Amino acid sequence: MPHHTHLTVRGYHLDVYRHVNNARYLEFLEEARWDYFDHNGLAEFFRNSRYGMAIVHIDIHYRRAALLGDKLDIETAFAQADARQAVINQIIRKTGSPHILAEARVSFMLIDQTTGRAIRFPTELQQAIAAHIPSNPAEPAS
Amino acid sequence: MPHHTHLTVRGYHLDVYRHVNNARYLEFLEEARWDYFDHNGLAEFFRNSRYGMAIVHIDIHYRRAALLGDKLDIETAFAQADARQAVINQIIRKTGSPHILAEARVSFMLIDQTTGRAIRFPTELQQAIAAHIPSNPAEPAS
């Protein structure tokens, strides 16, 4: 079941074209991932471990402009995970609207913060993530 | 011939993991694109027109962490363009190093700022871009 995060577009999110700047969307997505992790117990896992998430790939399509005052609904769901990498799908819409403003695939690995090196996902984390992957995930269009 | 932009990683570019945050890379890439446009005359074109660039797609791979004090070299080059869309390839390395920290394909359309609608590239812009596409472009690995 995807998780939904809500936020409102403010003046400082906009750029010279008065729409949300492309880099800000990545902060919106990160906000939504932390919010999702707060709700499924993963934030606690990371706080109590020496592990961190290293984003290795983001593929983001910007489909419509988000403007001042728009209320956004960000849908976040795990799409897949193996021992080395997990993928999260995120879709941004205006609240109550079916139209997609932006959609992204975000892939991350696990790093050991004491060594800075990528490591395999611990079994408990892999299982926790697997439990959150919808059986029939909605894929962002490529 | 690709264009090179140089910047240094500062404390405010880093996040909880003490490496450059994924969203900051997009600001680095935007900085490098404006810098490139300043040098090839496109910035002037945009300043004197009612056109703006709307990013429609970014595909970015984060390969190695950038850390406090790292001096970065961002290589920017047009990869392709047609009447509706242009693609820019950007590669971030530490200055003097062959290793890639991040590489991205950035696609944009042209919008008319008075209507907010996507429009076809004017012939002069299409030609100006075509003149800047290397005959044998280095593609980011997928």
Added chain:
Amino acid sequence: MPHHTHLTVRGYHLDVYRHVNNARYLEFLEEARWDYFDHNGLAEFFRNSRYGMAIVHIDIHYRRAALLGDKLDIETAFAQADARQAVINQIIRKTGSPHILAEARVSFMLIDQTTGRAIRFPTELQQAIAAHIPSNPAEPAS
């Protein structure tokens, strides 16, 4: 009566020292001001006018560090207003804590967006603001 806005400190808010970066606090304060304006009708006033707010002065004291996962409570209240300038006091605490993390005085003027020039506050705006100034405002310590 001061208005309260709540947000959570995320990984991308932190910098090399792993506390919230000084510039991010200003985004938190702007977020809280828009949120306040949404609740007291001023956001609507600005959306329906050609006026914008130009910040002319910020005096901010950083008293304690905000860290990953901290839940913040931002208190926002008008402190004074005359025909040319209004002042807003904002105080950031951890939710439920009496300790102040940061406190700021934010002064703004009104600009006419068509001319870019500062203008006097329209009477209706001056009155709307005056109605929101507590009779006995808590001043940030200097």
Added chain:
Amino acid sequence: MPHHTHLTVRGYHLDVYRHVNNARYLEFLEEARWDYFDHNGLAEFFRNSRYGMAIVHIDIHYRRAALLGDKLDIETAFAQADARQAVINQIIRKTGSPHILAEARVSFMLIDQTTGRAIRFPTELQQAIAAHIPSNPAEPAS
């Protein structure tokens, strides 16, 4: 002798009013301070120590708007220092112009990153800073 840092205003620095957002100025100031520290040896001091700088107070006046494409000149100079706190004055102008866009007083303390606590400035740091304080410093107007 004040230190000068140069940067150009880009599309992502602007906000809904198409001038540089108030929070961005603080990133410009931080950029200039790191740049200054790179040139006077202080950056090396911080990299080789367990000390960090904690900003405790910023007093910033925004006097004129900075717009897309503006080339900025940021002047940075130590104003005072004692065993507990140092103050840096920073002034932002358009390059070649006498007019001030923004000016700030930035005060910081030293923290021990292993304990997170404020500490007294080591004598060598206090002396290094004192050597950089102009005998007749230009003060930002209050």
